[in-house]
Amino acid sequence: MSAVVGRVVRYLLLLAFAAFFALPLLALLDFSTTDLRTGGRTGAAWASLVEDPTLTEAIRTSLLLAALTVVGMVVLLVPTMVWVRLRIPRATRLVEFLCLLPLTIPALVIVVGLGNVYAWVDYLVGDSPLTLAFVYVVLVLPYAYRAIDVALSAIDSTTLSEAARSLGAGWTTVIVRVVVPNIWPGVLGAAFISIALVLGEYTVASLLNFDTLPVVLVLLQKSDAPASMAAALASILFAALLLVGLSLLDRRRPTSGRN
Amino acid sequence: MTTTPADTTPGPTSSPASTSGVAVELADLRRSYGDVHALDGLDLRLEPGEMVVLLGPSGCGKTTALRILAGLERPDAGTVLVGDRDVTRVPPNKRDMGMVFQAYSLFPHLTVLDNVAFGLKLRRRSRAERRRRAGDMLDLVGLGQHHDRYAHQLSGGQQQRVALARALAIEPAVLLLDEPLSALDAKVRVQLRDEIRRVQLDVGTTTLFVTHDQEEALAVADRVGVMNAGRLEQIAPPAELYDAPATPFVGSFVGLSNRLPAQVVDGRARVLDATVDVLPGSATGAGVALVRPEAVRVTADPAGTATVASVAFLGSVSRASVTLADGTLVTAQLPSAVATALQVGRRVRVDVEPVPVLVVAD
Numbered sequence: 001m002s003a004v005v006g007r008v009v010r011y012l013l014l015l016a017f018a019a020f021f022a023l024p025l026l027a028l029l030d031f032s033t034t035d036l037r038t039g040g041r042t043g044a045a046w047a048s049l050v051e052d053p054t055l056t057e058a059i060r061t062s063l064l065l066a067a068l069t070v071v072g073m074v075v076l077l078v079p080t081m082v083w084v085r086l087r088i089p090r091a092t093r094l095v096e097f098l099c100l101l102p103l104t105i106p107a108l109v110i111v112v113g114l115g116n117v118y119a120w121v122d123y124l125v126g127d128s129p130l131t132l133a134f135v136y137v138v139l140v141l142p143y144a145y146r147a148i149d150v151a152l153s154a155i156d157s158t159t160l161s162e163a164a165r166s167l168g169a170g171w172t173t174v175i176v177r178v179v180v181p182n183i184w185p186g187v188l189g190a191a192f193i194s195i196a197l198v199l200g201e202y203t204v205a206s207l208l209n210f211d212t213l214p215v216v217l218v219l220l221q222k223s224d225a226p227a228s229m230a231a232a233l234a235s236i237l238f239a240a241l242l243l244v245g246l247s248l249l250d251r252r253r254p255t256s257g258r259n
Numbered sequence: 260m261t262t263t264p265a266d267t268t269p270g271p272t273s274s275p276a277s278t279s280g281v282a283v284e285l286a287d288l289r290r291s292y293g294d295v296h297a298l299d300g301l302d303l304r305l306e307p308g309e310m311v312v313l314l315g316p317s318g319c320g321k322t323t324a325l326r327i328l329a330g331l332e333r334p335d336a337g338t339v340l341v342g343d344r345d346v347t348r349v350p351p352n353k354r355d356m357g358m359v360f361q362a363y364s365l366f367p368h369l370t371v372l373d374n375v376a377f378g379l380k381l382r383r384r385s386r387a388e389r390r391r392r393a394g395d396m397l398d399l400v401g402l403g404q405h406h407d408r409y410a411h412q413l414s415g416g417q418q419q420r421v422a423l424a425r426a427l428a429i430e431p432a433v434l435l436l437d438e439p440l441s442a443l444d445a446k447v448r449v450q451l452r453d454e455i456r457r458v459q460l461d462v463g464t465t466t467l468f469v470t471h472d473q474e475e476a477l478a479v480a481d482r483v484g485v486m487n488a489g490r491l492e493q494i495a496p497p498a499e500l501y502d503a504p505a506t507p508f509v510g511s512f513v514g515l516s517n518r519l520p521a522q523v524v525d526g527r528a529r530v531l532d533a534t535v536d537v538l539p540g541s542a543t544g545a546g547v548a549l550v551r552p553e554a555v556r557v558t559a560d561p562a563g564t565a566t567v568a569s570v571a572f573l574g575s576v577s578r579a580s581v582t583l584a585d586g587t588l589v590t591a592q593l594p595s596a597v598a599t600a601l602q603v604g605r606r607v608r609v610d611v612e613p614v615p616v617l618v619v620a621d
Contacts, residue, residue: 156362162331163364163422165351167378167429181368 025233032230045226049234052227058216059231061129065212066198068133070191073144076137078187081148082179083171086161099145102138107203110135118208129210139204140197144190151186155179188246196239280308280465281342281432283328288337290323290489297323298334299489305433310459310466311494312476315486316512321469322437324486328467329435330354341432354433357426357464361438363418365410371397371421372406378429396424399458416447423455427462434459436468440475452479473513477501485509501551503538507619510549517555517589519611521548521618528618531583533611541618549619554612555591557581559600563608565589567601581609 035042049055077099084091102110114135121131157179164178180187202214213235220228283305290298297320305311313321326332328339330351339347346354357378365374375393384392397403400420410418419439426434436455440448456479459466470476476483477497484494485508493505504510511518521528522545528537530548557567557579564584571578577598579591589609601607 155367156364159360159362159364160366162329162351163358163360163425164366164377165331166329166354166356166358166435167425168352168355168381170352173381178366182366184368 025236028229028233028236032226032233034226036226045224045230046234048224048227049231052224054211054216055220055227055231058211058213061211062199062213062235064130065133065136066195068130069136069140069198070194072133072137073140073190073194074187077141077144077148077190078180078183079175081145081152082157082175082183085152085157086174086179096145096149099141101142103142108207110139111204111207114204114208129205129212132205132208132210132212135204136194136198136201139201140190140194143193143197147189147193148183148186151183151189152179154186155182157182188249192239192242192246195242199235199239280463282307282340283433283465283467284338284340285324285328286338286340288324288327288339289335290320290327290332291335296489298327298337301337301486301489301491303484303491303494305465305467307465308463309481310456310468310479311482311484312468312470312480313484313486314470314473314476314513317471319486320489321471321486325435325437325467325469328433329356329358355429355431356433356435357429357431358435358437359419359422359426359439361441363410363415363422363442365413365418365421365425367410369409370406371402371408371410371413374410374421375425375428377425382429392428393424396428397421399427399461400424400454414447415443416451419443419451420454423458427458427464431464434464434466436466438470439468440470441472448475455479477513483513485512487512503615504549504617505538505540507549507617510617510619515552515590515592516549517552518547519550519587519589520621521546521616523618528616530611530616531609533613535611535613536615538615538617541616542620545621546618547621548616550611550616551614552578552590552592554614554616555589556610556612557591557593557601558608558610559605560608561606563606565607565609567603567605567607569603570598570601572598581607583609 032045033041033043035044049059080095084095118131121134125131160178160182161174164174169178200214201212202218205212206215206218213231217228217231220231285301285303288298288301289296295318297318299320301320301324303311303313303324313324315321323332327334330346330349330353334347337347338345341354341356365371366377369377372390372393375396376389379389379392394403394406397406400423402417402420402424405413405417405421410421413421419442422439439455440452443451452475455468459479468476468479477500480497482494483497483500485492485500487508493500493509495503495505500509501514504513510516519530521530523529523537523541523543526537527534528541528546528548530550535548557565565581568580568582568588570580572595575595576592577595579593579598579601581589581591583589591609
């Protein structure tokens with residue numbers, strides 16, 4: 001009897017949470033497909049996602065920024081963390097502190113500090129919004145560090161690397177062919193968090209006057225609210241799809257516990 | 260009387276079928292961690308194809324010695340020679356050594372076959388050769404049917420077998436075994452230790468095996484080196500190490516020993532009522548004789564001055580603890596059939612067999 005009650009409670013809780021998350025999304029869908037003049041249904045707002053040049057450019061910029069940020073984060077963070085863990089473990093706390101630092105500094109302060117830096121970035125690299133990737137790599141460090149650190153802690157990276165070294169592997173081979181494949185779920189997790197953060201980052205992009213998706217969405221909200229809602233819903237669905245893809249990729253991996 | 264924790268009987272030694280291995284020499288190795296001297300001038304030579312087991316208590320430096328030979332650590336001083344080549348400063352990936360670790364070390368993302376072929380791939384062997392050689396090695400360790408499994412689908416013993424196959428697949432000059440059995444249960448441990456010895460004799464690779472388990476050491480080694488405080492106390496074939504310990508530490512660390520008062524005069528020791536020869540290195544005058552339990556004979560005798568304190572049945576043999584008239588506790592090992600006549604509290608006579616003993620200063 002108590003098992004049945006427990007199951008019912010579980011399903012009720014699941015339904016409550018599903019409603020909590022689904023209702024705002026359904027409201028977004030409803031609003032973005034409502035013709036505000038006639039009250040009927042229209043796909044005009046969704047069509048503008050691919051027809052409105054400002055919006056399409058903002059989407060393209062944000063997606064490129066997300067890709068660049070992920071690449072920058074992986075290239076910077078993965079080898080550093082693996083190297084520190086294997087070769088200079090006493091520096092772990094320092095690296096952790098540095099990676100968590102962006103969390104403790106308000107975005108506004110970061111932007112003020114970055115003003116001068118970006119004057120030089122503009123001068124040296126140009127004023128493309130893609131230069132935001134530099135600061136985004138820094139902003140995603142706290143979250144990416146945690147995801148990769150958990151994955152690294154789950155394997156005996158020291159023994160695995162020593163085994164590989166004794167079999168003739170150099171350090172690059174150890175990192176690329178032994179450690180990274182075994183922390184891949186963590187790297188994917190870090191990549192997903194980075195994409196989600198970049199697609200939703202407003203403060204820095206707005207204050208540095210770059211037209212990324214969130215900035216354009218806010219602007220659009222004032223002139224074409226349904227299109228803005230459609231773009232917001234699309235970006236949420238894109239992130240959800242990424243998450244599903246990530247879990248599917250992880251499920252295909254052979255490692256899951258020991259006998 | 261002092262006893263060490265395990266009973267050990269030295270196993271038979273065997274000679275490699277072939278000696279394709281190379282000689283290895285560790286000369287005056289020193290390594291310190293802060294104020295702790297892990298190695299304090301270690302000298303050790305392994306003959307081609309020989310299996311040497313380094314045995315010692317935790318912290319004696321045996322693993323440090325093995326890791327220095329593997330190149331995973333650098334000595335503060337001393338040299339490491341493999342054949343005629345000085346490899347002291349050579350990184351581990353260029354030393355041509357296969358290693359099996361105490362912790363499970365299979366690459367979780369690779370199948371058993373790919374794990375074994377990993378080192379061959381790094382050596383740019385063809386795919387066909389990799390598969391053939393890896394398959395041969397897996398057959399050698401009895402896992403020919405497990406090519407496509409992953410590490411998490413294998414038992415601990417199977418994982419260590421694969422690790423052994425992986426280490427041997429690259430045809431290393433030296434095989435290094437760092438307590439490879441310590442994570443396994445007792446039965447698997449005995450099986451795998453015999454298998455390691457069989458495979459080592461089969462391939463004839465010079466092997467250094469590190470363990471703190473004396474039974475394991477005595478069972479598989481050509482020679483056992485007993486280490487203490489960063490130095491080699493004695494290195495000898497198992498039977499010699501057991502029968503003729505060179506130092507008090509070896510005598511008390513390897514196997515069980517009774518510590519009985521002795522008087523050494525003219526190269527012979529008076530122990531209880533017996534007179535026995537003494538081993539080289541023994542003290543003179545009054546001292547303590549280290550007498551093995553199997554060298555103590557206990558006979559039921561109502562006129563005897565000793566009393567049976569306890570009898571432990573161990574299968575084919577039993578171990579009896581006997582209290583002498585002066586209160587000294589002596590342990591004797593005797594056939595279980597004989598031990599049945601010994602009840603606790605019964606009067607017995609205690610004699611020492613006429614075998615040479617090591618006498619140390621009290």
